[in-house]
Amino acid sequence: MNVQVAKKPLAEALQTVERIVPNRSANPGVNLVHVGALGDGLRFSGTSLDIDIETTVAADVRGDGALALPAHVLGQVVRALPADVVSIDVEGSEMAISSGSFSTRLQIVDPSSAPKVSFPSEYRSTLSAGAFVKALDHVRYAAAVADYQAIFRGVKLEFHDGTGRAVATDGFRLAYRDFGDAGGLTGEMIVPARSVEEIVKAFGGSNVDVEPGEGRLSLQREGVRLNVKLMDGAFPDYRRVVPQTFPVQITLAADELRDAVARVAVMADKTANNRVDLFVKEGTLQITAEGSYGRSQESIDVRQEGSESEIALAYNAKYLMDALSPLQDQLRASFSGSTSPSVLEDPADAAYLAMVVPLRTG
Amino acid sequence: MNVQVAKKPLAEALQTVERIVPNRSANPGVNLVHVGALGDGLRFSGTSLDIDIETTVAADVRGDGALALPAHVLGQVVRALPADVVSIDVEGSEMAISSGSFSTRLQIVDPSSAPKVSFPSEYRSTLSAGAFVKALDHVRYAAAVADYQAIFRGVKLEFHDGTGRAVATDGFRLAYRDFGDAGGLTGEMIVPARSVEEIVKAFGGSNVDVEPGEGRLSLQREGVRLNVKLMDGAFPDYRRVVPQTFPVQITLAADELRDAVARVAVMADKTANNRVDLFVKEGTLQITAEGSYGRSQESIDVRQEGSESEIALAYNAKYLMDALSPLQDQLRASFSGSTSPSVLEDPADAAYLAMVVPLRTG
Numbered sequence: 001m002n003v004q005v006a007k008k009p010l011a012e013a014l015q016t017v018e019r020i021v022p023n024r025s026a027n028p029g030v031n032l033v034h035v036g037a038l039g040d041g042l043r044f045s046g047t048s049l050d051i052d053i054e055t056t057v058a059a060d061v062r063g064d065g066a067l068a069l070p071a072h073v074l075g076q077v078v079r080a081l082p083a084d085v086v087s088i089d090v091e092g093s094e095m096a097i098s099s100g101s102f103s104t105r106l107q108i109v110d111p112s113s114a115p116k117v118s119f120p121s122e123y124r125s126t127l128s129a130g131a132f133v134k135a136l137d138h139v140r141y142a143a144a145v146a147d148y149q150a151i152f153r154g155v156k157l158e159f160h161d162g163t164g165r166a167v168a169t170d171g172f173r174l175a176y177r178d179f180g181d182a183g184g185l186t187g188e189m190i191v192p193a194r195s196v197e198e199i200v201k202a203f204g205g206s207n208v209d210v211e212p213g214e215g216r217l218s219l220q221r222e223g224v225r226l227n228v229k230l231m232d233g234a235f236p237d238y239r240r241v242v243p244q245t246f247p248v249q250i251t252l253a254a255d256e257l258r259d260a261v262a263r264v265a266v267m268a269d270k271t272a273n274n275r276v277d278l279f280v281k282e283g284t285l286q287i288t289a290e291g292s293y294g295r296s297q298e299s300i301d302v303r304q305e306g307s308e309s310e311i312a313l314a315y316n317a318k319y320l321m322d323a324l325s326p327l328q329d330q331l332r333a334s335f336s337g338s339t340s341p342s343v344l345e346d347p348a349d350a351a352y353l354a355m356v357v358p359l360r361t362g
Numbered sequence: 363m364n365v366q367v368a369k370k371p372l373a374e375a376l377q378t379v380e381r382i383v384p385n386r387s388a389n390p391g392v393n394l395v396h397v398g399a400l401g402d403g404l405r406f407s408g409t410s411l412d413i414d415i416e417t418t419v420a421a422d423v424r425g426d427g428a429l430a431l432p433a434h435v436l437g438q439v440v441r442a443l444p445a446d447v448v449s450i451d452v453e454g455s456e457m458a459i460s461s462g463s464f465s466t467r468l469q470i471v472d473p474s475s476a477p478k479v480s481f482p483s484e485y486r487s488t489l490s491a492g493a494f495v496k497a498l499d500h501v502r503y504a505a506a507v508a509d510y511q512a513i514f515r516g517v518k519l520e521f522h523d524g525t526g527r528a529v530a531t532d533g534f535r536l537a538y539r540d541f542g543d544a545g546g547l548t549g550e551m552i553v554p555a556r557s558v559e560e561i562v563k564a565f566g567g568s569n570v571d572v573e574p575g576e577g578r579l580s581l582q583r584e585g586v587r588l589n590v591k592l593m594d595g596a597f598p599d600y601r602r603v604v605p606q607t608f609p610v611q612i613t614l615a616a617d618e619l620r621d622a623v624a625r626v627a628v629m630a631d632k633t634a635n636n637r638v639d640l641f642v643k644e645g646t647l648q649i650t651a652e653g654s655y656g657r658s659q660e661s662i663d664v665r666q667e668g669s670e671s672e673i674a675l676a677y678n679a680k681y682l683m684d685a686l687s688p689l690q691d692q693l694r695a696s697f698s699g700s701t702s703p704s705v706l707e708d709p710a711d712a713a714y715l716a717m718v719v720p721l722r723t724g
Contacts, residue, residue: 073628073655080625082660094656102625104658263442263464266435293435294456296466298444 001037001065003088005057007081007099013044013055014075016224020053020198021046021071029114033071035095037061045117046071051195052117052227053202065090068111077104119225120218123209125183127164132208135166135177137200138326138352143193144170151233154190157217167238168193173319174238174341174355177326183210189217190235195228202226242343242355243336247308248280250335251347252300254327257285260298261324264289265317267296273359276317280335281310289317311335313342314359323354363399363427365450367419369443369461375406375417376437378586382415382560383408383433391476395433397457399423407479408433413557414479414589415564427452430473439466481587482580485571487545489526494570497528497539499562500688500714505555506532513595516552519579529600530555535681536600536703536717539688545572551579552597557590564588604705604717605698609670610642612697613709614662616689619647622660623686626651627679629658635721638679642697643672651679673697675704676721685716 017033025031027049036043038056045054067090078086083100090096094105136155144152149170158165159182167176189212191199199219206221218227261276268274269291279286283304288297313335323344324331334343338361344354379395387393389411398405400418407416429452440448445462452458457468498517506514511532520527521544529538551574553561561581568583580589623638630636631653641648645666650659675697685706686693696705700723706716 070655076628077625077658080628082621082625100660101662102622102658102660104629104656106656107654259444260464263439263444264466266438266442267466292469293432294466294468296439296464298464300463 005059032114135179142175143168159185246334254331367421394476497541504530504537521547608696616693
């Protein structure tokens with residue numbers, strides 16, 4: 001195999017693979033990238049065992065070949081190359097890479113020593129650029145992180161009646177975001193939150209072709225394919241925990257609340273749930289926090305509605321900040337009670353909903 | 363005490379203090395910042411026990427006062443303030459800070475519970491902007507880091523015959539840089555390399571007023587003062603280890619060597635001193651490295667001089683890269699032998715000299 005290829009796209013294709021393939025692994029061969037010749041390019045593939053990755057790059061390729069190499073070594077060599085064009089020659093047990101006055105000979109590894117990675121031959125659905133990835137990105141903070149939290153560590157994808165939704169919850173908070181067109185898909189699946197992060201990074205801003213498979217979801221765009229392993233288990237019925245009646249509702253700029261909570265929370269006691277207190281009355285939202293260093297407070301004018309004239313609540317400041325993070329414009333905060341869930345939404349865009357359970361106080 | 367002060371310079375003054383004063387400390391009171399009223403501003407001071415820091419900021423101050431607070435809490439509160447102007451009121455055991463619709467009350471600590479920090483009343487010498495700090499910055503990589511290396515963990519300052527020099531060595535490499543005008547100082551002192559880093563950050567680009575004292579060096583510029591504890595002990599006589607005769611010398615662009623070593627060293631065996639090999643012959647410098655993943659090489663045309671026609675050497679790639687880092691233009695590398703020290707310099711600027719001992723090979 002003899003290849004001429006531009007350095008920049010080659011380096012990018014390898015960097016995408018290196019995001020998934022570990023530099024070191026207890027499992028033999030998992031640190032390797034498969035390199036294969038296509039008619040008009042090179043294909044790189046590898047796996048973290050939870051996620052399979054394949055990238056392709058256009059290249060002038062003569063001859064055939066399939067081999068494996070430590071992914072991070074190959075990536076490091078390519079990134080450091082001095083010239084814009086790279087020549088690759090595979091001879092015997094070595095891959096020779098030369099560029100400008102630099103050359104290197106890398107030891108090839110038998111590709112059968114790396115885990116086999118395969119991708120669907122067909123991707124039957126396409127999800128629209130932005131909306132799908134944005135939905136994943138906006139809800140993933142609400143997924144649990146601790147091992148024992150099992151299925152709560154996943155993000156659920158629902159495809160019903162032609163529309164899609166991403167949902168995550170850890171039992172104390174919940175977020176969902178609808179992404180409109182379901183691309184003809186139906187049914188449900190649960191993607192590990194850590195894999196969701198990789199999907200967001202690999203597919204931000206692109207249309208995504210998807211193909212559900214046995215225990216996995218496959219995704220592709222021009223030049224990049226991913227398989228992510230799905231989670232087994234039943235996701236809780238989150239709909240029934242979202243309250244429907246709210247004695248107090250307020251509307252204000254999302255930014256204003258975010259900034260005020262960030263300022264006041266400096267005083268919050270990190271060992272006591274990072275607590276901030278909210279008090280709504282007569283069109284004023286007062287935010288306070290108290291800890292061993294002192295006490296902070298800030299007031300914001302809000303539009304207040306509802307059957308009750310006031311309400312007092314406490315939250316974990318981090319949970320409140322996370323829930324606010326996807327909201328850019330107006331925010332409607334709907335309080336069902338001092339100890340029952342609160343709902344945060346953009347009144348002009350029903351796609352995103354965040355729910356936060358207040359702290360039990362006093 | 364009642365203060366009106368602009369947020370930005372206040373936040374900067376506190377951030378400078380927070381670089382030195384630890385957030386947590388086993389020593390009581392070391393996490394505190396002293397706050398004092400000046401006629402026309404506020405003074406903040408604290409210590410890491412190795413370095414004392416004082417910053418001042420212009421402010422409209424009424425009344426008097428001296429108090430202490432946890433430095434990082436105060437800094438965090440101030441950085442998050444919403445408005446450009448900050449009001450500070452000290453009443454009883456609390457400092458009230460308000461800005462826009464935000465207010466906080468911080469618990470004051472008795473200033474006598476924090477270590478006392480004092481600064482000279484007079485700074486008799488001034489070292490010129492840039493040159494002094496640049497000299498420190500260019501040699502500090504050569505200082506040792508391990509505890510047992512004692513005095514090698516310091517940077518020596520020499521003031522002789524009206525000129526100054528900074529020197530560092532860990533026994534395997536050495537760097538010195540002259541900084542011209544000694545500001546009337548004479549003698550020698552050894553500054554811990556970790557304190558040198560703080561001097562570089564606090565005084566980059568400024569004229570520095572200095573005052574040597576008993577076991578410490580004091581430095582100041584507009585708004586910032588530092589005392590750094592000096593090290594006791596004898597610094598080795600480094601002059602006698604710098605070789606004077608060189609059978610082979612080469613001249614080339616410093617960048618070119620730096621980039622080539624970085625590329626080739628990807629293959630170097632990290633467990634075997636990160637070794638790269640240099641071979642000079644007939645006006646060509648060949649750089650090679652070999653490890654378990656393969657072998658890399660690159661050739662550079664150089665201007666070659668000297669009594670011998672060729673030389674082969676090996677270096678720790680990191681040591682070579684460190685020594686090259688301050689060199690921007692031309693580089694003259696002078697080889698005294700395959701196992702004796704090599705000298706790296708800019709042929710047009712004698713101020714900086716780096717020496718690297720080659721690895722023992724074979």
